[in-house]
Amino acid sequence: MKMKAGCSQLKPVLLIFIFNLFFYASYELTELQLCELCSGTVLNVSTVGQFCSSSAGRIERRCCWRHDNTSDREHIIGLDLSSCSLTHIEDLQGASTALMIDLSLNPIVNISNSTFQGFVELNYMILPQDIVCPGGNSSWEKVEVNGTNRICEGQKDMCNQTGQLSINCPENSLCAPYGPGFFECSCADNYHGYKCLREGEFPTLQVFGPLGGCTFVITLLLWVTQRRKAKSL
Numbered sequence: 001m002k003m004k005a006g007c008s009q010l011k012p013v014l015l016i017f018i019f020n021l022f023f024y025a026s027y028e029l030t031e032l033q034l035c036e037l038c039s040g041t042v043l044n045v046s047t048v049g050q051f052c053s054s055s056a057g058r059i060e061r062r063c064c065w066r067h068d069n070t071s072d073r074e075h076i077i078g079l080d081l082s083s084c085s086l087t088h089i090e091d092l093q094g095a096s097t098a099l100m101i102d103l104s105l106n107p108i109v110n111i112s113n114s115t116f117q118g119f120v121e122l123n124y125m126i127l128p129q130d131i132v133c134p135g136g137n138s139s140w141e142k143v144e145v146n147g148t149n150r151i152c153e154g155q156k157d158m159c160n161q162t163g164q165l166s167i168n169c170p171e172n173s174l175c176a177p178y179g180p181g182f183f184e185c186s187c188a189d190n191y192h193g194y195k196c197l198r199e200g201e202f203p204t205l206q207v208f209g210p211l212g213g214c215t216f217v218i219t220l221l222l223w224v225t226q227r228r229k230a231k232s233l
């Protein structure tokens with residue numbers, strides 16, 4: 001079946017998009033709130049502290065900030081929430097630009113699969129020993145348990161997996177990493193997403209639509225380990 005879509009068919013998509021925008025906006029902690037989630041500052045002897053000074057970053061409360069090359073804005077490149085008495089982690093999206101996150105020495109019970117979705121730069125995590133690395137071991141170059149900590153090092157590129165599970169973006173779309181265990185398929189310019197939609201057999205589908213105009217990009221997200229788990233059951 002061939003699909004043809006005009007602006008009218010995009011309306012439900014846009015409504016969902018707007019709903020998501022507000023829904024998440026009301027929950028999302030701002031970058032600053034995240035840095036002030038618990039007392040104290042990043043100690044300069046800590047892993048994040050050392051990373052920050054070697055990256056020419058600026059420490060403020062529990063965050064390390066650095067200016068972006070391309071814009072004038074400062075972004076969080078390091079987040080140190082160790083010893084914060086956190087029992088669960090809900091929203092860290094304000095730190096999605098982070099390269100290093102330390103959540104050690106917290107009584108965290110579990111962390112949702114999607115917490116680190118979009119954290120494309122994340123390359124070093126320190127977690128309590130009992131918490132698995134986001135996306136599972138297969139999403140990281142190296143996972144090790146060191147005392148009471150679990151260290152996840154080197155985020156793997158999910159678009160470049162040659163292993164047993166062959167996951168590919170649909171034809172005419174481009175694959176891009178989208179955080180540990182996630183990848184993102186964006187339909188190539190001339191396809192406007194229909195091809196991706198028709199051929200996609202993905203468990204989750206997210207649609208981002210620019211407000212105004214008819215063009216939109218379909219984004220398919222796949223939680224690789226979940227799929228792998230489902231397969232091995």
Ligand SMILES: *[C@@H]1O[C@H](CO)[C@@H](O)[C@H](O)[C@H]1NC(C)=O
Nearest residue numbers: 041042043044045049053059
């Ligand atoms: C660590 O930080 C303190 C103040 O927070 C500063 O006085 C000290 O010089 C710093 N040490 C190093 C090695 O940067």
Ligand SMILES: *[C@@H]1O[C@H](CO)[C@@H](O)[C@H](O)[C@H]1NC(C)=O
Nearest residue numbers: 088089090109110111112113
């Ligand atoms: C965390 O674990 C509890 C039970 O141990 C469960 O009810 C809850 O859904 C889990 N939360 C997440 C985000 O996985």
Ligand SMILES: *[C@@H]1O[C@H](CO)[C@@H](O)[C@H](O)[C@H]1NC(C)=O
Nearest residue numbers: 132136137138142143144145
């Ligand atoms: C993940 O890696 C850690 C550390 O190497 C290991 O202890 C653990 O058993 C691994 N988990 C799985 C599911 O392979």
Ligand SMILES: *[C@@H]1O[C@H](CO)[C@@H](O)[C@H](O)[C@H]1NC(C)=O
Nearest residue numbers: 156157158159160161162163
């Ligand atoms: C892709 O995978 C190959 C083999 O696993 C590796 O040598 C190469 O560096 C990877 N490329 C990227 C961009 O990660």
